[in-house]
Amino acid sequence: MSYRLHNFFRSSTSTRLRAALNLKQLPYEYIGYSLRDGETRTPEFLAKNPQGLVPVLETEDGAMLSQSLAIIEWLDETHPVPPLLPSDPNGRARVRALSYMIACEIHPLNNLRVLFDIRDRFGADEAAQKDWFCKWVKATFDPLEEMLAASDQTGQYCHGDTPGLADICLYAQVWNNQRFAIATDDWPEISRIFAELDVLPAFSLAAPKNQPDAV
Amino acid sequence: MSYRLHNFFRSSTSTRLRAALNLKQLPYEYIGYSLRDGETRTPEFLAKNPQGLVPVLETEDGAMLSQSLAIIEWLDETHPVPPLLPSDPNGRARVRALSYMIACEIHPLNNLRVLFDIRDRFGADEAAQKDWFCKWVKATFDPLEEMLAASDQTGQYCHGDTPGLADICLYAQVWNNQRFAIATDDWPEISRIFAELDVLPAFSLAAPKNQPDAV
Numbered sequence: 001m002s003y004r005l006h007n008f009f010r011s012s013t014s015t016r017l018r019a020a021l022n023l024k025q026l027p028y029e030y031i032g033y034s035l036r037d038g039e040t041r042t043p044e045f046l047a048k049n050p051q052g053l054v055p056v057l058e059t060e061d062g063a064m065l066s067q068s069l070a071i072i073e074w075l076d077e078t079h080p081v082p083p084l085l086p087s088d089p090n091g092r093a094r095v096r097a098l099s100y101m102i103a104c105e106i107h108p109l110n111n112l113r114v115l116f117d118i119r120d121r122f123g124a125d126e127a128a129q130k131d132w133f134c135k136w137v138k139a140t141f142d143p144l145e146e147m148l149a150a151s152d153q154t155g156q157y158c159h160g161d162t163p164g165l166a167d168i169c170l171y172a173q174v175w176n177n178q179r180f181a182i183a184t185d186d187w188p189e190i191s192r193i194f195a196e197l198d199v200l201p202a203f204s205l206a207a208p209k210n211q212p213d214a215v
Numbered sequence: 216m217s218y219r220l221h222n223f224f225r226s227s228t229s230t231r232l233r234a235a236l237n238l239k240q241l242p243y244e245y246i247g248y249s250l251r252d253g254e255t256r257t258p259e260f261l262a263k264n265p266q267g268l269v270p271v272l273e274t275e276d277g278a279m280l281s282q283s284l285a286i287i288e289w290l291d292e293t294h295p296v297p298p299l300l301p302s303d304p305n306g307r308a309r310v311r312a313l314s315y316m317i318a319c320e321i322h323p324l325n326n327l328r329v330l331f332d333i334r335d336r337f338g339a340d341e342a343a344q345k346d347w348f349c350k351w352v353k354a355t356f357d358p359l360e361e362m363l364a365a366s367d368q369t370g371q372y373c374h375g376d377t378p379g380l381a382d383i384c385l386y387a388q389v390w391n392n393q394r395f396a397i398a399t400d401d402w403p404e405i406s407r408i409f410a411e412l413d414v415l416p417a418f419s420l421a422a423p424k425n426q427p428d429a430v
Binding site for chain 1: 264265266267280281284286288289292293304305307308309311312315316318319320323324329332333336337339347350355357358361362
């Protein structure tokens with residue numbers, strides 16, 4: 001077993017990394033942490049990642065890689081087949097832009113530590129948290145839908161007919177939306193791509209519900 | 216003039232892209248938009264980027280590239296000298312992780328549309344906005360400082376003695392912190408690297424205060 005994946009079943013960034021490892025057909029040891037119980041804030045975990053965030057990929061030589069998208073780029077560079085990014089710079093820019101729309105505009109606002117913060121800071125109850133969460137999903141899914149539907153570069157998946165980095169981010173975000181039962185009906189192209197991905201074992205086996213620590 | 220940069224002087228992501236273009240010694244036409252006045256929400260701008268966000272880099276062939284980090288990776292692939300990422304995968308993973316700590320954990324929570332949202336949604340006044348802003352800076356700058364100070368890969372800049380992607384993100388974020396006059400004294404290594412960068416014309420000329428639309 002070469003890799004150890006320090007992660008949390010429901011974490012969207014962990015889902016991304018599980019899907020990438022599966023697409024690369026790289027086996028890994030699953031090590032689950034409960035974010036709600038603060039298991040990533042222990043001295044032992046902070047020695048692995050001073051940010052106290054999952055996922056962390058522990059490599060064969062003991063290196064601790066953090067930040068899901070940095071790890072996925074590393075995986076793509078060290079295990080190039082199958083590629084998670086197109087070979088042409090313009091295609092790569094498109095796929096990275098679609099990915100960062102989700103990774104830099106939705107997820108950072110909607111993760112657990114931010115939901116806890118607006119609860120504690122502003123008294124946001126469950127309904128107010130849902131309203132906040134939905135706002136940031138919609139603010140990005142609306143233009144993402146438009147960009148996917150309008151481009152002839154969109155294929156079976158976000159970019160052509162090979163699943164890649166943008167699909168990984170999209171798949172994990174649609175699962176994350178389940179926290180507040182957000183249906184994807186308003187975004188038919190996103191829904192279609194999610195359905196295409198969900199029949200691929202590399203993706204479905206990465207879904208939160210299919211992890212050993214899922215509750 | 217090959218490139219047109221659609222941007223906003225105070226936008227942190229715009230600062231990143233200006234620094235990258237300067238490091239690559241690529242001239243560009245500066246086109247400023249006021250975010251406060253909604254100039255990126257017009258039909259004309261939304262045709263360039265359906266997300267309604269700056270920066271957008273318009274290339275010689277009329278392509279509109281969005282998402283600052285996607286554009287910077289594109290610049291690094293199409294104009295490889297000087298490189299903005301190290302040549303080894305582990306070094307690249309480190310630089311990307313340091314970059315994404317800022318780009319995915321601080322900036323998305325602290326940009327203008329989120330500050331407006333917590334004002335309108337939760338009634339956060341200027342002091343409450345500052346408290347929110349500072350929390351997310353500190354949550355990432357504390358571990359970032361630790362990681363920079365602890366690693367022998369840190370050199371004159373974030374990674375060795377060549378300024379790159381992580382420096383671009385760090386420099387833009389320290390400027391962004393000026394919105395609430397956050398001093399960097401608590402983070403000596405971050406402060407040292409910022410000072411090293413600020414004497415380089417590629418960086419100082421990218422700073423918000425040095426833009427034609429600065430107020």
